[in-house]
Amino acid sequence: MEAAIDRIMLTYDLLLNRSTAASEEARAKVTDYVRTLFEAGEKDTHRLTVCGLTYLRQLDGSTDHIKAGYTGL
Template structure:
């Protein structure tokens, strides 16, 4: 898989949510998207959208712990 969807999702999410990258986000996102890629998803735009959803969920989990 091209790393581009990971970078795109992190960049777009950082801009939209006005948040900096959280510790471990890149690694977790990469694993999540690689799993999707291994399961057959090849569209980079869909992978980016799934990445954005993953990051939003991650931030919600972090916020709920605070």
């Protein structure tokens, strides 16, 4: 689980230039999320990593097509 969290944060920090406080907040949130997945039975480090990255991207709105400027036209 820790390997997945470390990989998530390394990748996420490369994607976004964020403050140390924001990065620590993101780590706390993704740790709780990954722990929930792990306790539910997901043990694959790669799946945990992908799910954690997806979770953080949804939290910061970077997967929101409207915020990204997509209008559908």
